[in-house]
Amino acid sequence: MTNTEVRTGREILRIALRRNRGAMTAGTLLMGSYQAAETAVPILLGVIVEYALRGGRLSSLGLALLALGLVMATVSYSWRFGMRILQKANTTEAHRWRVAVADRGLQPVAREIDLKSGEVLTVATEDADQTADIIEVVPLLISSLVSVVITGVVLSVISVPLGVLVFAGTVGILGVLGVLSRRIGAKTQVQQAKVARAGAKVSDLIAGLRPLHGFGGSYAAFQAYREVSTEAKEQSIVVARVNGVYAGLSLALNSVLAAAVTLWAGLLTFRGDITVGQLVMVVGLAQFLIEPLKLFSEMPKYVMIARASAERMALVLAAPARMTPGVEEPDPDSGLELSSVTHGTLRDLTFSVEPGEFVAIAAYQPQAAAELVSVLSADVPPSSYEGVVRVGKHEIASLSIESLRTHLLVNPSHHEVFAGTLRKNVDPSGTSALVEEAVSAAMLTDVVALHSEGLDHVVRDRGANLSGGQRQRLSLARALAADPQVLVLHDPTTAVDAVTEQLIARNLAELRRGRTTVVITSSPALLDAADRVVVLDGGTVTSEGTHRDLLGRDSSYQLAVAR
Template sequence: MNLPGLLRPRTPGSEILRTALRRNAGAMLRGTALMGLYQAGETAFPIALGLIVEHTLAERSPVSLAVALAALAAIITTVSLSWRFGMRILQRANTTEAHHWRVRVAACGLEPVARDTGLRSGEVLTIATEDADQTADIVEVVPVLISSLVAVAVTAVALGTASIGLGVLVVAGSAAILAVLGLLSGRIGRSTKEQQARVAQAGAKVADLINGLRPLHGFGGNHAAFLSYRRLSSRARDQAVTVARANGTYAGTALTLNAVLAVTVSLAAGWLALDGRIGIGELVMAVGLAQFVLEPLKLCADMPKYVMTARASAERMALVLSAPPVTGPGPDRAAPGPGEGLELDGLRYGSLRGLGLRLPAGEFTAVLAHRPQEAADLLAVLALHVPSDGYQGVVRLGGRPLAELSVASVRAELLVNPHDAEVFAGTLRSNIDPAGSGTRVAEAVRASMLTDVVALHSRGLDHEVHDRGSNLSGGQRQRLTLARALAADAGILVLHDPTTAVDAVTEQSIADRLVQLRRGRTTLVVTSSPALLDAADRVLVLADGAVTAEGTHRELLARDQDYARAVAR
């Protein structure tokens, strides 16, 4: 999913940052104005204090003192309110922008066709959370940086009115500090980018391990898996230490340089006061400003680090947002023709060698693949996991080649349900009917033999399902995903081994009910289940990448010994 008008294919991280800045220009302008007012008020405080000392010593008037104190109160009020409302505006814009990018990255990950990112799901998750937040920080960083520079400029001007030398000293010192820190920030940006990549890899490893936890327990691979994760996590930790050292060096250098500048300005002001070239009030102002300028200088010093971190995160987001989909939409947006089924003509992909088959509309067809890879390659093409230029031959849906149809129109007509379909945290109902608009939920529950699971719990279909269905058995999870596929009521439904985790009696009941529910609809089941094969109108045998035999289940049992051995249980 691209961002029309904002984000083009192959968009670098810098363009993502520019997009964020343009989108929040109004909020940033208001925030900058208020934060500038805050910094100006902070700067005005030592200036006003110096003037109070100067005039109080000269006039010794209680009225003048009262007016001065009132002026200080007004300055303090201005500082408090401008900071409060300025940061409210900026943080709201920051949070909204982070939400925007999280949704965009998540939308890319949830598209019907996967993107060619080269990243695992755990890495995409890190990008959709941490990197999105750090990228959005640019909305807050820039106004704070500008307001801090304004404070430094006001300080330089104020000191320049007392002594041009003091003003020049602040300007030159600030420029030198920012130049030194700018060099250090580049190293931080490179180290942070590497750290984010390693943390994302470790997160992806954890997600993979949790997903395969039961198989790991089954063959005793727990310890090896733990060591594998530990190596990745250790590399992420080492890189985090490197980043921490760079940040520590940066912070220490910034603090030292700022302190040196403040001390230099204070000493220079004291020397000028002793020499009689500035008054006591100007000395108080100079010392106060020298102490005050530490804060805006620190903010200025920190900003390059935040900018580099935001840039590194934006570059990682660009990996997802600008990655092309594995299968793009065809030039023709028309829907496939009604009532013409599915046809494969001379399909060559992976282990498939000129596969040809036709599924007439309304027929229940089963495919027995002697090799699992042949089944996997067939389903990959039908599920649009392979671009149209990635295979030879033609796949027609409703009489039209897939290459001429949009992904949306194919998805509306053809549903491929894998044998390892995911179960999500939520309820039984939300897993069966995620959109909440299905009209065949009850029939799908009966056909998938999920009724016993529903009846087992007091809340029925509203029974809570844990992450990845961890509170369900393997057979219950499989029947749940089958119910979801049936509830979608697709014109053409492709199922892959939908009953491998259920017992023979339940399998027979599912086969019978599946035929009833899908009557008049085109259905293809890739399976070795005798019950499903026997229920099919026609069985195709797939061997050596092509259809080698076809007929009913019982006909094939009688004449094909290889088929009989493959389905024997």
């Protein structure tokens, strides 16, 4: 599904309906049969009563009872198989939209999505499910209409005013409830947005729980979440109140219509215009009519909810890409070059890294380091900054995103760890030939040795059973196991002790020999292990040389990196 195929919630609903038309047709026929059979039950009962009162033959009565049995079997099996088809289609369609949202979020080219990760999660779950409900709503709407039409036609045959009353009453009820359903749709859309924001807030809090505990910010964070959650609760109460009014009004109007039909039929029987058997038939149809009318009148509400969810999904699926990748590929021996790059605090930044060179970048300002990482990882599209970044002698803007990700890996300072095993975290794709070497180079061997399962030791969600240093070394091992042509590491050893840092620096230089490596760091061990150090101050290059050379001649460098 391309970005041009989905722009609005309406288009999402149309796509869902179009690709499930086979299942919906079969479901509609079966559910229509169910409703028709349900309608036939009071009709047959009326016929049986009429036969009994007129002293009809037992054979005719037996046939009527047999017909009633067949109708009841039709009711049972048509409902069973109809709902099976529709629910399977519903579940499958919800899965498709969940995959579509996940695919959009996981694409190599980032999207301009104005939603937090927790909100996207809600879109991929609740909104996908509610959008797919349209697959059941439409067949149920049609089948309910079938029962209303059959009831109205039968009553018209018995007495034209009764049929007119049913049709006119149904139109009036739907008109009243249609106005209310639009309000429900608007309120639900606001509720979904607020619930999603609350989910995003709690997701952020869980991710930052340790640092919050560290500086005593837990209570303030809890209060912030409580405010967001309270807004979501209040909006949910508003939606529940409107839904309650809708359900109550629907039931009341349907009951009034059924009562009016029943009373009118009683009057007609008293006047002798219809028989007792016909009265039984009318009363049965009037009582039966409440359920399909209720279902029929509730459908607009579910349509509005599905549309509101589809509109939220469109926010993700229709989000434009931050950049338009090219089609070229870097040269096999890939170097890295920045020419006059200006972005944020970076000012006319120019430096190059030769193929196979190990360069350390000492950025005096953390903001400059973070912005350099964003530029190199293509999180910032080339159109958003001045200057040029080249990988393997080709500008980033001209490279296909697949080749860029294959040749250039930027490992950020925040180390994400996923639930699974140590091995799955180091080698998610299961294709790396350097797992053991990467684990050893990142000094993760002590973690592996602690557990009898070794690399198959289970890691909890977000690495909750690992220390900060262990998570950082696991992230470093994953980057090394990927073995890209160009590897950029941002502060890979800030959470480890000095001895481990020395060992990692030596191992890194050894393992990456012949591969282009850039480390953005202030670690003396890593700076010393590099072939060359590039100093960034004020967002521009102010000095270059080896670590020891810079220590001997640059006092600012001494103050910045000496420990």
